[in-house]
Amino acid sequence: MRFASLKALLAAGLVAAALPAMAADYTLSINTALTVDDPLYRGLESFRDAVAQRSDGAIEVKLFPNSQLGPDEDVLEQARAGAPVAVVVDGGRLANFVNELGVLGAPYLASGYDGIRKVVTSDMFEEWVRKLHDTSGHQILSFNWWQGERHLWTAGPVQKPADLQGNRMRTPGAPVWVETVTAMGAVPTPMPYAEVYSALEQKAIDSVEAQLPAGYGSKLFEVTKYLTKTGHINLITGLVTSASWFDSLPQELQTVLREEALKAGDVASYGTRDKLAEIEAKLKEAGMTIEEIDVTPFKDATAGVYEKLGYGSLRDSLQAIAKQ
Incomplete structure (x- = not known):
């Protein structure tokens, strides 16, 4: 196997000459809607490099920012069909396969990274991971890719849910996101994130809800004026690939992928946390008005989302885990 052959080469001092001529045994292509400037992308680069090193080159990870492989939903379907692809995706999209995963995108579940x-x-x-593997054909490598709390990017000021009446707000199409935006008072308008800038520019939508790194990276400050810090969704995402492709790997390589994905998720998440203040300052320099508001009206308005989607008791259990 590749592992053994390269270790033998290392021992013989021949690896420098041998590596350029050897192709990886396996290739994993990772798609993300984020830009290369996003802190989370640094985590993906860390994952790519760590997997190459720890697998002795047996696995090559290729990165595709800006949704180069297509919308997240399309890549999920490719993975489900067995393609060696992965995507950084939220629990809301995975709730179509395992309902419990949708609760991760529910409003005000937790704040910050450490609890989630x-x-x-x-x-x-981990029970949900196994259930997803068995029912949908997807394998979660890790789900600790925190992208920050999502806020409102709008043309005008927002203080309370009533201010969003009739506002067409882009959001992912998963039920938990749609219900949250509806409860907040806006009109949910699902579309791929890559289309948001032009949709705002052409006034096909009025606003978007997004976390600071993504909004800054896609230059939303050029097409919106106000950032209202609602923090309504604490965006935790995961690195998800094909279960059949994952199962085809030798056990030791499966272990490499899962362990290194968890480590890289921490790199991405703490990198995100450390960049938030800097990004906020840059948004102010670009002319954005940043509003700190009392989010209680939004918490109250969205509290019913849990019961509506059947997550009431689950919320209590998860919030207890987050506080441990």
Whole structure:
């Protein structure tokens, strides 16, 4: 196997001459809607490099920012069909296959990274990982890729849900996102994130809800004027690939992928946390008005989303885990 052959070469001092002529045994192409400037992308680069090193070159990871392989939903379907692809995706999209995963995108579940990390590394979450593998053909490598809290990017000021009446707001199409935006008072308008800038520019939509790194990276400050810090969704995402492709790998390479994905998720998440203040300052320099508001009206307005989607008791269990 590749592992053994390269270790033998290393021992013989021949690896420098041998590596250029050897192709990887396996290739994994990772798609993300984010730009190369996003802190999370740094985590993907860390994952790529760590997997190459730890697998002795047996696995080559290729990165495709800006949705180069297509919308997240399309890449999920490719993975489901067995293609060696992966995508950085939220739980809302995966709820179509395992309903419990949708709760990760529910409003005001947790704040910050450390609490939600406890949830996505818990025994309960690992049960959902196995269920997703068996029912949909997807394999979660890790789900600790925190992108920050999502806020409102609008043309005018927003203080309360009533201010969003009739506002066409882009959001992902998953039920938990749609219900959250509806409860906040806006009109949910699902579309791929790559289309948001032009849709705002052409006034096909009025606003978008997004986390700071993504909004800054896609230059939303050029097509919106106000950033209202609602923090309504604490965006935790995962690196998801094909279950059949993953199962075809030798056990030791499966272990490499899962362990290195968890480590890289921390790189991405703490990198995101450390960049938020800097990004906010840059948005102000670009002319954005940043509003700190009392989010209580939004919390109250969205509280019913849990019960509507059947997540009431699950919310209590997960919030307890997050506080441990």
